[in-house]
Amino acid sequence: MSKCTKCGHDSEKNHKKNDFILCDVCFYFAPEENDELEQYLKEKVDGSLLKTFRRKENPAGKRQKRAMIKKASQGKLMSRAPFGYKIENKQLVPAENYREVEELFEEFLGTKISLTQLAKKHNFSVNGLKKILKNFTYIGKIKFNNQIHNGTHQPIISSTLFNHVQNKLEKLKIR
Ligand SMILES: [Zn+2]
Numbered sequence: 001m002s003k004c005t006k007c008g009h010d011s012e013k014n015h016k017k018n019d020f021i022l023c024d025v026c027f028y029f030a031p032e033e034n035d036e037l038e039q040y041l042k043e044k045v046d047g048s049l050l051k052t053f054r055r056k057e058n059p060a061g062k063r064q065k066r067a068m069i070k071k072a073s074q075g076k077l078m079s080r081a082p083f084g085y086k087i088e089n090k091q092l093v094p095a096e097n098y099r100e101v102e103e104l105f106e107e108f109l110g111t112k113i114s115l116t117q118l119a120k121k122h123n124f125s126v127n128g129l130k131k132i133l134k135n136f137t138y139i140g141k142i143k144f145n146n147q148i149h150n151g152t153h154q155p156i157i158s159s160t161l162f163n164h165v166q167n168k169l170e171k172l173k174i175r
Contacts (some may be wrong), residue, residue, distance in 0.1 A: 073151030
């Protein structure tokens with residue numbers, strides 16, 4: 001593998017997205033849509049700033065790491081906000097449609113509607129809906145390399161509702 005297109009980080013563990021090489025961190029925030037991805041890749045990031053995310057927990061890197069998580073959670077690393085959020089003054093804030101997120105979670109949890117039907121009803125792809133139902137952003141957290149960190153943005157659903165949905169997803173073996 002070679003260097004990350006966005007930040008220049010060189011690692012064998014880099015991912016491939018379409019025809020581009022991306023590191024773990026940049027891959028995580030990369031948008032799905034092609035034109036958005038292009039824009040995302042144009043906005044370069046200094047790879048050394050992202051280092052704290054990659055480094056294993058060590059006391060010296062902790063403060064920097066917190067600062068980066070804050071940045072991520074304020075939308076500064078994201079080119080597109082998750083459904084139900086928008087980026088305003090470089091902050092991740094609830095969008096006008098934020099209640100729809102709770103509706104999705106509650107509908108999935110409280111009814112027998114299938115994931116496919118629910119996706120159709122709300123005009124999502126099944127994968128898009130899965131991503132929403134598993135997105136830790138909605139409870140105020142940020143997920144990185146399989147670790148959950150506290151963000152600084154406003155949660156828009158309760159942890160209880162989120163956890164119940166995760167249990168149901170697991171029960172139904174939806175990955
Ligand atoms: Zn990168």
